[in-house]
Amino acid sequence: MSEKVRHILSLSGGKDSSALAVFMKGKVPEMEYVFCDTGDELQETYEYLDKLEFFLGKKITRINADRPFKHYLALYNGVLPDARTRWCTRMLKIKPYEKFIGNDRVISYVGIRADEPYRTGYIATSERVRAVYPFVENNIRKDDVFKILEDSGVGVPSYYQWRSRSGCFFCFFQQRIEWVGLLERHPDLFKRAMAYEKSDPLTGERFTWVEGESLAELARPERIAEIKAQYAKRVASQKKSQANLGLKDVFVEEDTGGAPCMMCQL
Ligand code: SF4
Structure with a gap:
């Protein structure tokens, strides 16, 4: 019997991964949708995920970190994460995600677009995870992403009125x-x-x-x-x-x- 392969699309609450979920709807019936929840996301993100879940007609599994941000901050002696150290991503997103996939063979669907070849997405440390890039394969660009979301009725997250990215409310990548x-x-x-x-x-x-x-x-x-x-x-x-x-x-x-x-x- 051949080994089971899981198909996983990890949502960030941002436009690209959301558009990818919309784009992939119905194409891979066994697709698992997941969201790595730090517990410190914006309320708008949680509302947007509910909307997306309704559109997809499938549950988005929330993967929670084992401990909250505060716990790790104390562990790192109160040193806030920044673009260089970024311990928050590792402890609150990547580790819980890797625990979720375990040792399974996984095809990971990544929302990198055709107009941004310099981005690499989540780099799995296991060779049992293979990343695929449907937007790159289908020449889908930024404007197409907005169109996909608009046409589906899902639209863009409401935080786009004042913020450009998903992530924790305290994210240091904020301008x-x-x-x-x-x-x-x-x-x-x-x-x-x-x-x-x-x-x-x-x-x-x-x-x-x-x-x-x-x-x-x-x-x-x-x-x-x-x-x-x-x-x-x-x-x-x-x-x-x-x-x-x-x-x-x-x-x-x-x-x-x-x-x-x-x-x-x-
Ligand atoms: S969104 Fe920002 S603060 Fe939150 S885990 Fe990612 S990099 Fe860290």
């Missing part, structure tokens, strides 16, 4: 304008993110989400006005160089220290 968005839309979450920031009174070392600036500093009215003005300037200058520029295009301007983790934000 300053998105932190302002968090403050304005979810002041309670902003406060919670603020509470994770610390400084060492002896050394003066600061652990902040945004490099060189604490959230308390970022939340000052004059600083918010400055961030908004800089953002408006960026949008204006991009609009000049590109016709039909949308919100989705202008968010990717500020350097937040590297490529976002694919497991969280594809």
Whole structure:
């Protein structure tokens, strides 16, 4: 008897993996849909997943980390994750996912698009996991992704009105304008993110989400006005160089220290 192969599509709550789920609907009957839930995602993401689940007519399995973010933060001596260390992805997403697939043979469906060959997606450490890229194979690009979501009626996640990516509410890949968005839309979450920031009174070392600036500093009215003005300037200058520029295009301007983790934000 040949060995059973599992087909798994891991959703991040972002547009590309969601569009892939829509695109793949009915093509692989045994497809398993999963979402690695850190427990600190935005409410909008959870609502979006419910909508997607309804459209797919199939359960999206929530894979939870064994311990919450707080636990690992204490383990890492209060050092917040950043683009270089990224222990959060490893402990809260990748490890639970690897536990979920165990030693099974898996075909993993990855939502990398044809117009972004530089992205690699989740790199499995096991040779028993084979990644496939249906969007690349079918020449599906960014605009097609939006069309797939629009045509299906699922649409894009509502957080796209103020934030460009899925992931934890405190994600360090957020740009300053998105932190302002968090403050304005979810002041309670902003406060919670603020509470994770610390400084060492002896050394003066600061652990902040945004490099060189604490959230308390970022939340000052004059600083918010400055961030908004800089953002408006960026949008204006991009609009000049590109016709039909949308919100989705202008968010990717500020350097937040590297490529976002694919497991969280594809
Ligand atoms: S979304 Fe951001 S903070 Fe959350 S696990 Fe991924 S990289 Fe870490």
